[in-house]
Amino acid sequence: MPNPDWVKLKQANSACIGWICIPGTKINYPIVKGGNANKGEREWWLHHDFEGHQSSYGAIATDLDGGLDEANNFIYGHNMADGSMFHDLNKYLEGSYLKDHAYAYIVTPDRSMRLVITSVSLVPGNKSRFWLRNDFGDKAELRRYLEEFYKNSEVKSADGKNVIRGKGQNFCLYTCYGADDRYRVLVMAQQEH
Secondary structure, three states, X not given: OOOOOHHHHHHHOOOEEEEEEOOOOOOXXXXXXXXXXXXXXXXXXXXXXXXXXXXXXXXXXXXXXXOOOOOEEEEEOOEXXXXXXXXXXXXXXXXXXXXXXXXXXEEOOOOEEEEEEEEEEEEXXXXXXXXXXXXXXXXXXXXXXXXXXXXOOOEEOOOHHHHOOOOOOEEEEEEEEOOEEEEEEEEEEEEOO
């Protein structure tokens, strides 16, 4: 479980709201609040690193104007050819990878969460917005959404269907697929209780 120095992180970037780590991968980064898409704030983090310097690596950021407190949360990062940022999410499309990397951790200044990775989808980039939503009328609608995501996933954990019926928050981690910007890899995880 990561143990970030929140004072130093907030001094470096006041938009820092958390840290994500997936053991056994290179994913071990601070998370910034992505901001308002209509104001171009989300786009900013695609082209600037955690410290705000212009960078093709970007930063790991939340999407849909949310922080990390929604019922369904989204975190994105670039898939870099050198294996950094969210590159390792692509490996989840190999079924055996999930077995050895079944958990992710998100830490905020207020709490620590262990996430169970339930399923992985490869979707056309122009269709990814269909899955990136957090505007559910009630828990039943959210559950139907998660069950549909699970049903349509290329890779599923053995107990994923049971996990998505739980009470924890959901997190969708996503990046581009390989060097092909036309597809997105979406990795769905749920907070373990």
